[in-house]
Amino acid sequence: MDYDRYDRVRAVQWRGDQLRLLDQRLLPQEEHWIACRDAGEVTQAIRDLAVRGAPAIGIAAAWGVVLAAQQGSALDDALAQLRAARPTAVNLMWALDRMKARIVAGADAAALEREAQAIQDEDLAANRHMGELGAALIASGSGVLTHCNTGSLATAGFGTALGVIRAGVAQGRIAHVYAGETRPWQQGARLTMYELVRDGIPAKLIADSAAAHLMKSGAVQWVIVGADRIAANGDTANKIGTYQLAIAARHHGVKFMVVAPSSTVDMATASGEAIEIELRDPTELLGIGGRRVVVEGAEAWNPVFDVTPASLIDAIVTERGVIARPDATSMRALFGT
Numbered sequence: 001m002d003y004d005r006y007d008r009v010r011a012v013q014w015r016g017d018q019l020r021l022l023d024q025r026l027l028p029q030e031e032h033w034i035a036c037r038d039a040g041e042v043t044q045a046i047r048d049l050a051v052r053g054a055p056a057i058g059i060a061a062a063w064g065v066v067l068a069a070q071q072g073s074a075l076d077d078a079l080a081q082l083r084a085a086r087p088t089a090v091n092l093m094w095a096l097d098r099m100k101a102r103i104v105a106g107a108d109a110a111a112l113e114r115e116a117q118a119i120q121d122e123d124l125a126a127n128r129h130m131g132e133l134g135a136a137l138i139a140s141g142s143g144v145l146t147h148c149n150t151g152s153l154a155t156a157g158f159g160t161a162l163g164v165i166r167a168g169v170a171q172g173r174i175a176h177v178y179a180g181e182t183r184p185w186q187q188g189a190r191l192t193m194y195e196l197v198r199d200g201i202p203a204k205l206i207a208d209s210a211a212a213h214l215m216k217s218g219a220v221q222w223v224i225v226g227a228d229r230i231a232a233n234g235d236t237a238n239k240i241g242t243y244q245l246a247i248a249a250r251h252h253g254v255k256f257m258v259v260a261p262s263s264t265v266d267m268a269t270a271s272g273e274a275i276e277i278e279l280r281d282p283t284e285l286l287g288i289g290g291r292r293v294v295v296e297g298a299e300a301w302n303p304v305f306d307v308t309p310a311s312l313i314d315a316i317v318t319e320r321g322v323i324a325r326p327d328a329t330s331m332r333a334l335f336g337t
Helices: 039-047 054-070 075-083 090-104 109-135 161-170 187-198 208-217 242-252 328-335
Strands: 012-014 019-022 033-036 142-146 174-180 203-206 222-225 229-231 236-239 255-259 305-308 315-318 321-324
Touching (some): 012 054, 012 109, 033 039, 033 054, 039 054, 039 075, 054 109, 090 109, 109 255, 109 315, 109 321, 142 208, 161 174, 161 222, 161 255, 174 187, 187 203, 203 208, 236 242, 242 305, 321 328
Parallel strands (some): 142 174, 142 222, 222 255
Antiparallel strands (some): 019 033, 236 305
């Protein structure tokens, strides 16, 4: 695998006394870095979507704890503040729980820095391994459709679903890549296409509403997506619009793959019914690029995620292995209780 070609973006960078985040709200027009110097600034960056993607959120939060420790801030307050930044992505809670365990064990700021670095390094290694596992499921010459952004921008590097796509392209298994625009923040249009073009991977952008028509044409054999939380029965919360892709894929005989690290698996949540779905400001739907395009007086409903039932998922790929046709039994066999 030529990682120098397919793994060049690093959106979360630690600089010893500050966390540098590539502001994903401004891509692809502007590559602007935000310097976070305390836990509050990291929390704000997470809440405002300057950093997004479940693994990247968890990594950034871990570094936020380090900043609080370096400055002698109340760590319990910093943990609570960071935990409340976004409710759906379980990686955020997982990373903070891991940092809290080290705090309880008596870790100082230097030890917490090593723990945060380990979280980031482990995510990169997991993504590269998942790329190999997921690509192995794809027949040579396939077309794939992905949704939202699941690449280096959303992780420590390489990506989850986009990591599988990168590996599949490198191996000649994937011949065509399609990316849905992913309204309302257009992560597919702005971020996924940005990464694919940088890597020299031929790809086409489609409107979200063109996905079923694309599947009907026979151009894609797999839909490959990431996850923000996977319940104990395999139900998966991901960017809004994922559920309808899974329904369309099943109708058209297209396979559906979820790619996420084990830190995204929440065995304490029995099913997708128990996953809290984040609702964001309705005005995000009423404009594009900060310019209102909907008539004054109109209202909107803006859930950020939806839940795809395990029954519509053909494979969940984690660094621990692949679960085909996931259910509570197969999830428990790989992840315990």
